[in-house]
Amino acid sequence: MPRSGFSAAGPAVALAVAAGLLACGKTGPLRPPAPHGPLPAGGVTARQIGDRSEIALTVPSPRGTAGSQAVARTEIVRVGFPPGVTPQADPEAFRVRGEPVASVSAEHAKPGDRLAVADPSLSSLANGGLGWTLRYGVRVLDAKGRPSPLVVAPDLVMVPAVGPPRATTGEASAGGVRLTWEPPETGGGAGYNVYRGPIGGPLAEAPLNEQPLRSTDFLDETVTAGAAYRYVVRTVAVEGAPYHESVSSPEVHVDASDRFAPAPPTGLVVVQEGSAARLLWNPGTERDLDGYHVYRNLDGAGWTRLDPEIVRQPSFLDPGVPPGASARYRVTALDRAQPPNESAPSDEVEIQMAREPAAPVETP
Numbered sequence: 001m002p003r004s005g006f007s008a009a010g011p012a013v014a015l016a017v018a019a020g021l022l023a024c025g026k027t028g029p030l031r032p033p034a035p036h037g038p039l040p041a042g043g044v045t046a047r048q049i050g051d052r053s054e055i056a057l058t059v060p061s062p063r064g065t066a067g068s069q070a071v072a073r074t075e076i077v078r079v080g081f082p083p084g085v086t087p088q089a090d091p092e093a094f095r096v097r098g099e100p101v102a103s104v105s106a107e108h109a110k111p112g113d114r115l116a117v118a119d120p121s122l123s124s125l126a127n128g129g130l131g132w133t134l135r136y137g138v139r140v141l142d143a144k145g146r147p148s149p150l151v152v153a154p155d156l157v158m159v160p161a162v163g164p165p166r167a168t169t170g171e172a173s174a175g176g177v178r179l180t181w182e183p184p185e186t187g188g189g190a191g192y193n194v195y196r197g198p199i200g201g202p203l204a205e206a207p208l209n210e211q212p213l214r215s216t217d218f219l220d221e222t223v224t225a226g227a228a229y230r231y232v233v234r235t236v237a238v239e240g241a242p243y244h245e246s247v248s249s250p251e252v253h254v255d256a257s258d259r260f261a262p263a264p265p266t267g268l269v270v271v272q273e274g275s276a277a278r279l280l281w282n283p284g285t286e287r288d289l290d291g292y293h294v295y296r297n298l299d300g301a302g303w304t305r306l307d308p309e310i311v312r313q314p315s316f317l318d319p320g321v322p323p324g325a326s327a328r329y330r331v332t333a334l335d336r337a338q339p340p341n342e343s344a345p346s347d348e349v350e351i352q353m354a355r356e357p358a359a360p361v362e363t364p
Contacts, residue, residue, distance in 0.1 A: 037146035038062055038071050041138040043114075045205075046153040048237070050247040051128060051161040053119045055102075055136050055153060056205060061111045068144045074109055075139050076102040076117055077150070083131035087155055094137050094150060114202070122158075129158045156242050162189045165216070165233040165249040174260035174286065176221040181233050181249055183216060189235035193245060194218050199228045199253060212236040221287060223256040225337050230254075261341035262286045262333035265314070270329055270351045276319040277351055281331055283314040288335045293342065294318075297328040310334060324355040 042058035055076050062069040077098040081087045101121045109115045119136075122129045134156045140148040163184030170179045179194060191212025197203035208220055223229065232248035267282035279294065291310035295303045296318060306318060321327045330345040 036063060036069065036142075036144075038069070038140040038142050038148040040149040041074065041140055041151045044136075044138050044151045044153045045242060046134065046136050046156040047243040047245070048156060048158055048161075049234070049243075049245055051122075051130075051158075053122055053129070053134055053136075053156055053158065054116055055119065055138065056114065056116045057138050057151070059109045059111050059113045059115055060140055060148060062142060068142065070143050071106050071111055072141050072143045072145075073106060074104045074115065074117075075100055075141065076119070077137045077139065078119065078121075079135045079137075080125055080129070081133040081135070082126065085133070087133045087135065093135070094152075098137065114205075116205075130160065131158060133157050154242055159238050159244050162235045162237045162246045164235055164246040165192060168231070168233055168249045168252050170231055170252040170254040172223075172254055172256050172259070173219075174262075176219050176287075177223050177229065177231070177254045177256055178217065178219050179231055179233065179252070180217045184235055184246065189237055189246070190239040191236045192216070192218075193234050193236055193243075194220070195232050195234070195248070196220065196229050199230055203230070203232065207234075212239055225288065225335075226257050228253065228255045257337075259337075259341070260335075262289055262335050262343045264343045265292060265331045265333050265346040268329065268331055268346045268349050270327075270349045272351060272353060273317065275323065275353075276317050277321050277327060277329075277353065279316045279318065279329055279331070279349075281314050281346065284333045286333075286335065288337070290334050290336045290340060292316075293332045293334065295330050295332070295345070296321075299326055303330075321351075321353050323353055326350065326352050 039060040041060050044055070044057045046053060046055050059071060059074055062071055077094055078101045079093045079097050101119050102117045104115060104117060125132055135152065137150045137152045139150045163186050165181040165184060168179065168181040170177055191214050193207035193212060194209055195203045195207055208222070209218065230251050230253050232251050234248055235246040237244040237246065262284050263286070265281045265284060268279065270277055270279050291312045292314070294306045294311060294316045296306050297303050298321065307316065328348050328350045330348045332345055333343040334340040
């Protein structure tokens with residue numbers, strides 16, 4: 001008699017397993033356990049500065065509030081491809097060939113901090129890493145050593161270093177902070193990048209200029225009056241992302257306090273409008289222009305400011321001139337500094353107001 005493929009105990013075992021699953025309330029497909037390590041690092045980038053590489057990232061938050069989930073350290077891992085080797089998109093590269101090159105403890109980099117770490121082992125590569133393609137990954141570990149997902153920066157190909165700009169100077173001007181510098185002594189480049197930061201604070205990661213500068217001067221029009229800044233300039237070795245730049249130029253500090261008054265208003269004219277005097281002038285072009293003051297000298301009695309508050313538009317109506325009186329006017333411009341800087345007066349204009357018109361003559 002033919003036999004089935006089950007042993008005598010097979011159906012009983014299958015029923016027992018099924019009964020156990022039902023008893024546990026388990027239904028649907030199995031799911032992997034929820035991750036417990038920190039969240040992944042943010043904004044991971046790599047760049048070349050001089051002959052070294054630097055990796056930047058934002059330290060993530062813990063995944064939970066338990067003490068064991070606190071961020072303990074941040075690790076930088078590198079995979080290097082020698083010159084002539086075409087890098088491949090290999091998800092196993094870090095597991096198989098990843099080399100830890102730096103580690104920063106939570107004492108020096110807390111969640112939310114922006115962290116920049118130089119690769120201290122670059123000199124161990126042939127020719128100091130020149131021509132190598134460097135692929136960096138970042139992982140963050142909690143107090144139990146559980147890692148976050150690995151975040152990989154775009155590949156960085158090391159190029160010959162270029163010299164930094166020299167003799168950098170900076171001074172405040174009416175239009176902002178003007179920087180000048182001299183080209184590097186040796187080694188050309190593809191232009192220059194300008195970086196700014198607060199005194200005692202970090203420099204911004206992105207330059208102020210959108211494209212590399214071809215000239216050796218730059219006007220920073222985005223300063224805040226009364227603030228103090230530090231600036232550096234770097235020579236661009238290769239244009240495009242990721243950044244390849246020289247080391248920084250000598251640093252300059254500039255106090256951007258606004259000590260520069262706007263130019264005097266121009267084109268002032270006055271006309272009689274009904275029984276009032278109407279003044280018009282050309283609007284100012286300064287980026288920090290706030291408004292104007294209007295002054296009048298009535299019949300030689302001395303100058304008096306007419307506006308109780310600053311005049312915002314390049315026009316003003318003076319209804320206070322008596323019929324037949326003579327009035328002279330001038331206008332000044334003010335900026336947004338505190339206290340504001342006031343310009344020299346405009347050219348003066350004068351008007352002789354008409355007397356009240358006679359009553360109309362009735363015609364028969």
